[in-house]
Amino acid sequence: MQAGNMMGIVNVSQRFLASIVLVLALSCSDTEARKALTIKGSTTVLPVVQIGAEVFMERHPGVDISVQGGGSGVGIASLIDGTTHIATSSRKIKKGETARAEAAGVHPFETIVAMDGIALAVHPSNGKDSLTTVQIRDIYTGRISNWRVIGGDDREIVVISRDTSSGTFEAFERLVLAGKKVRPDALVTASNQVVNMTVAQTPGAIGYLGYGYLSDKVKAARIDGVRCSEETIRSGRYPLSRPLYIYTDGRPTGMAERFIDFLLSEEGQRLVQEQGFIGIRKGRL
Amino acid sequence: MRHFKETLYRWVFTILAFASLLFLVGIILTLFRESYPLLAGHNLHDIVFGRFWYPTYDPPEFGMFPLIIASFVVTFGAMAVSVPIGVGTALFLNELASESQRAVLKPVIEILAGIPSIVYGFFGMIIVAPFIQNLLDIPTGLNAFTASLVLGIMATPTVASLAEDAVSFVPRSYREASLALGANRWQTLIRVVVPAAGSGISTAIILGIGRAVGETMTVLMVAGGAAAIPASLFDPVRPMTATIAAEMGEAVMGSAHYHALFAVGLILFLITLVINIFAEIISRRFRLKLGLGR
Numbered sequence: 001m002q003a004g005n006m007m008g009i010v011n012v013s014q015r016f017l018a019s020i021v022l023v024l025a026l027s028c029s030d031t032e033a034r035k036a037l038t039i040k041g042s043t044t045v046l047p048v049v050q051i052g053a054e055v056f057m058e059r060h061p062g063v064d065i066s067v068q069g070g071g072s073g074v075g076i077a078s079l080i081d082g083t084t085h086i087a088t089s090s091r092k093i094k095k096g097e098t099a100r101a102e103a104a105g106v107h108p109f110e111t112i113v114a115m116d117g118i119a120l121a122v123h124p125s126n127g128k129d130s131l132t133t134v135q136i137r138d139i140y141t142g143r144i145s146n147w148r149v150i151g152g153d154d155r156e157i158v159v160i161s162r163d164t165s166s167g168t169f170e171a172f173e174r175l176v177l178a179g180k181k182v183r184p185d186a187l188v189t190a191s192n193q194v195v196n197m198t199v200a201q202t203p204g205a206i207g208y209l210g211y212g213y214l215s216d217k218v219k220a221a222r223i224d225g226v227r228c229s230e231e232t233i234r235s236g237r238y239p240l241s242r243p244l245y246i247y248t249d250g251r252p253t254g255m256a257e258r259f260i261d262f263l264l265s266e267e268g269q270r271l272v273q274e275q276g277f278i279g280i281r282k283g284r285l
Numbered sequence: 286m287r288h289f290k291e292t293l294y295r296w297v298f299t300i301l302a303f304a305s306l307l308f309l310v311g312i313i314l315t316l317f318r319e320s321y322p323l324l325a326g327h328n329l330h331d332i333v334f335g336r337f338w339y340p341t342y343d344p345p346e347f348g349m350f351p352l353i354i355a356s357f358v359v360t361f362g363a364m365a366v367s368v369p370i371g372v373g374t375a376l377f378l379n380e381l382a383s384e385s386q387r388a389v390l391k392p393v394i395e396i397l398a399g400i401p402s403i404v405y406g407f408f409g410m411i412i413v414a415p416f417i418q419n420l421l422d423i424p425t426g427l428n429a430f431t432a433s434l435v436l437g438i439m440a441t442p443t444v445a446s447l448a449e450d451a452v453s454f455v456p457r458s459y460r461e462a463s464l465a466l467g468a469n470r471w472q473t474l475i476r477v478v479v480p481a482a483g484s485g486i487s488t489a490i491i492l493g494i495g496r497a498v499g500e501t502m503t504v505l506m507v508a509g510g511a512a513a514i515p516a517s518l519f520d521p522v523r524p525m526t527a528t529i530a531a532e533m534g535e536a537v538m539g540s541a542h543y544h545a546l547f548a549v550g551l552i553l554f555l556i557t558l559v560i561n562i563f564a565e566i567i568s569r570r571f572r573l574k575l576g577l578g579r
Contacts, residue, residue, distance in 0.1 A: 073534075073536060073537050073538075074534055094537070096537070156424045158424045158425045163510070163531040163532050164339065164340060164341040164342075170341075181339055181342060183513075184337060184351070184511065184512050185511045185520065185521065187425060187427055187509045187510055188509075188511060188512070188531065190505060190506075190510075190530075190531045194410075194506070197410070198427065201414075201426075202418070202424070204424050205425070
């Protein structure tokens with residue numbers, strides 16, 4: 001009786017093992033037949049490469065592109081340790097990262113694929129929707145904490161920031177803060193969408209986010225008199241605009257080159273626009 | 286052949302059983318190894334009691350006190366919600382509820398326990414935070430109070446089901462003796478059942494604390510995320526778990542920031558370890574008291 005049961009267990013486990021082996025064999029042959037490209041990095045650049053990869057794969061059956069977020073730092077770290085072919089970043093590679101890459105025999109090569117503008121979002125009911133860079137800095141460092149001080153309603157300013165290691169924060173820090181620290185009691189949110197949502201439901205709020213994530217539930221403030229729009233961001237007149245980068249190990253070759261060329265093509269740049277970013281159409285730098 | 290199989294199975298299961306031990310040792314070693322570079326380069330007092338968390342500035346500041354305080358505030362706030370509801374539920378289920386009420390309530394509590402924490406977070410962010418904000422007319426609803434409320438609801442099933450076990454372990458003879466002496470149901474409940482199940486209920490509360498202190502997604506979404514020591518319950522805070530979750534993805538590997546996040550993880554681990562040890566000691570005492578233990 002007991003032996004019979006045991007035989008049953010063995011049979012089941014053998015069948016189980018056999019099925020695992022089968023699945024493994026199938027998946028191996030699958031990846032061998034397909035050409036795989038891995039893209040990892042900034043969540044800001046993610047929607048651009050995501051849609052680009054989908055269209056590219058439709059055009060080129062047999063190409064397998066896997067796109068992952070994780071953040072600019074993660075993307076570049078993955079490029080350095082060889083676990084991704086392409087790293088996306090919403091900031092320029094840091095000196096330390098370049099040094100570590102060179103030490104590991106990886107030579108990061110930079111391509112700009114789009115422009116992103118950082119919008120300052122305020123609640124639609126807020127009458128004060130034109131700010132200077134200096135005012136924004138004072139708001140974020142805590143020198144100004146009521147809208148009344150800069151000519152708005154008597155309402156406490158709810159400052160919304162991003163975690164200090166996000167690419168959007170780093171761009172904001174470089175473009176606005178000039179080395180000053182964000183007031184420690186600022187709300188810190190984990191993504192562009194959350195900034196959008198929090199501003200939309202908080203009358204006294206101000207938050208910064210990628211232009212592509214602006215919703216019609218919030219209002220984008222004019223900065224130094226310049227409206228936040230596609231034209232002003234592409235031309236660089238808008239003070240808070242920044243390029244979005246792609247990094248490869250050396251000049252892109254093979255599948256990576258074809259994919260990046262596709263992103264920079266007229267069609268690729270149209271996809272960039274559709275994602276709320278601004279196309280550059282200048283080619284590689 | 287048969288002997289061989291039995292030996293084989295014994296080994297397989299022994300290895301499986303010891304796997305968790307291996308994972309635990311691995312995690313502890315990793316936490317210590319990865320936080321060591323930070324702890325070696327800085328004064329421990331400055332890290333634990335430092336008031337400013339600016340990990341990516343130059344020079345960086347790694348004061349974790351606001352994060353630690355935030356975890357404590359939110360956890361105890363959550364307990365203020367989940368202990369009365371959880372223990373009350375347990376007593377009601379055991380002592381007062383009819384069969385049909387039990388048949389509804391118990392599965393409902395289990396479903397509540399099974400809701401993913403991100404759903405609680407979303408609910409807190411979209412519904413509870415704006416509601417609190419408008420109700421109290423405060424600048425933002427994303428604060429320690431809202432986080433405590435949502436976490437408290439989340440921890441309630443843990444407290445309720447463990448407390449319910451504890452109450453159901455109280456021998457029937459205790460209740461019968463009490464009633465036979467002329468005590469009414471209320472007196473029996475408060476003077477006999479609750480004290481007898483006291484250490485079990487304490488264990489339930491402590492494990493509820495453990496649940497709340499380690500919860501990440503909800504506090505990340507609802508607590509507001511300000512790394513400042515809160516002046517009131519209605520200020521935004523940034524618990525330790527939320528800090529790790531928000532920053533780890535972008536921290537440069539091997540940087541001081543990276544090691545600092547591991548140090549936060551280490552502190553969090555030590556806190557939960559202490560909580561678990563307390564729970565174990567109390568529940569052991571409880572088993573002995575009722576003559577159920579070894």
